[in-house]
Amino acid sequence: MAQVCARCHTEFRGAYAFGLYWCTVDRFFVCRRCWEERCGEGHGSGAKNLSFRGISALGFLVMVTVVAAPWAGMVAYDYSTLKEWNAAPIVPVGELRLGQIAKVAGVIVSNSSIVFGGREVDTDGGWVWSWDATGSFAVTDGAGTVFATMERWWEVGPGLHPAPNAVRTSGTVYMSGDRVYMIGNVASRADGTLVFFVRILSPSPADPAPPPILLAFIALLVGPLIPLWLWAGVWWHGRAVLHRRAVNGIPPVRILEGAYRDPSLSWRPNRKSISVRQRRYVTIVLVAIFAALVYLTTFLLNLHERSDEVAPILVISFGGLMLVVLPVLWVLYGGGLPAAVAFSERGFHLWYDNPYERQLNDDFIPWAQIAKIEFRDAGRYEKYWYLERTTGEGEDLDKLSAENLRALTAEWKRRTEHDLQGGQAAVDA
Ligand SMILES: [Zn+2]
Ligand SMILES: [Zn+2]
Incomplete structure (x- = not known):
């Protein structure tokens, strides 16, 4: 994604395209620098609150959707599988085809009496009945017989007989002679005989049923996203048209990637970015x-x-x-921290490794423009060092390392005191 600032025509790509501001007065998108310097943060009409980084809100919506998607997918899978289990027609065993997903009804035929059971497991929530990982048996519907295996089961309904090994739970078992319903995949063995990989096994086709809470969960998760996306679509479309009109025919200015910082200055490393x-x-x-x-x-x-x-x-x-x-x-x-800073006779220099940050931030503040450097204490989580310019513009100094902040303050104090003494000397003379 790329987006051009309608004032400086700089082209912003990737994450930076999401960082442009919508100016409600000019009715186009501008970069942060133009928003501050040329739109006067809302053209002095106090419109600052009216404008916000709408594109970044859009990016946030994308992220929420991406986070919600697998959850909705999981629940939807659960819901649709159980729905399918309840609604699918019963396929006669003799008509099962390789590769098919089918629901079968029949009677278990086996030499052993218990064909599928489980054991009691002690969990944090108390004792629970845990079905075996696998088991196998034949199922016949009179006209045909198929060999069924439980090695890929997904859900098992309670069986018709209490399990002999269930003491603390009401665990059940499946026995030879039980009438069962099952849904699963039809595969084949090396010799060509069909194997039925059971996904759901139950004595009743109505059980298990999808709990309504699953549907409510999907509705709750996906429900708010749909109107949000509609709103975002309308929001974006209207502004995209206006913005395109504003930048139409003007070639975008590409960000200069390979710039070098002034080698004549002695740069001090700042915080890692x-x-x-x-x-x-x-x-x-x-x-x-x-x-x-x-x-x-x-x-x-x-x-x-x-x-x-x-x-x-x-x-x-x-x-x-x-x-x-x-x-x-x-x-x-x-990503917006200066990688290095330097002091010169003229002022305070900042270097950003990131060319977008160089475009968006000032790389130089003249000494004469610094009105004050002070520590602001505006509540528990709003303590920060602040630089105020003579123009009234401000700069948060948290982007400097503690060492560089100390050096800047000392350097600025030294120069202002020096100027004051110089001025005093001139008055005395
Ligand atoms: Zn701009
Ligand atoms: Zn503007």
Whole structure:
């Protein structure tokens, strides 16, 4: 994505395209520097509050959607699978075809009496019945018989018989002679006989049913996003048209990437900041991690049983997303620190490694323009060093290292005192 400032016509790319301001007076997008210097932060009409970084709000909406997507996907998968389980027509065993996903009804035929059971497990929430990881049996519907395996089961409804090994829970088992319903994939063995990989097994086709809370969850998650996207679309379209009209026919000014800082100054290193190159790599890596995460979530959901495995998948998915979102925020908003500063006879110099930051920030403040440097204490979380210019413009000095801040203050004090003495000497004479 690229966006041109309508005043200086500088082209901003990537994350910086999201950082432009919408000027409600001029009705076009401007960069931060033009917003401050040429739009006077709202043309003196107190319009500052009316204008906001709408494009970055759009970026935020994209991120929220991206975060919500796997969650909605998980719940939707759960809901649609159970819905399908309830609604799918029953396929006669004799008509099962390789590769098919089918629902089958029949009677379990086996030499052993218990064909599928489980064991009691002590969890933080008390004792629970945990179905076995696998099991196998034949199912016949009179006209045909198919061999079923439980090694990929996703959900199992309570069986018809109490489990003999259930003491603390009401665990159940499936036995030979039980009438069952099952949905699953039809595969084949090496010798060509069909195998039925059961996904859901239950004595009743109506159970398990999708709980209404799942639907409510999707509605709650996806519901607000739809009007937000509609609103964003309308918002964006109207402004994009006006902005395009303002910059139409004017060639964009490209950001100069390969600039060098003045070698005649003695530069002092400042706080570490992320470079454009690093930013690009980090972005690519984060997008890759995110894609892998979505894939992993889908894969895990498809492979494992529903009840036991969804919670860890939620943790993996949510934890992974946090791991991605936090660095994304850092990449988007954490790049604006000067890499080095220098003092000269003329004033205070700042160097930004990032060419976009060089465009957006002043790289030089004359000594004569510094009205005061002071510590501001505006509440618990608003303590910061502040530089006020004679023009009234201000600068937050938190972007300087403590050492450079001390040096700047000392240097500025020395010069103003020197000037005062010089002035006094002139008066005395
Ligand atoms: Zn501009
Ligand atoms: Zn303006």
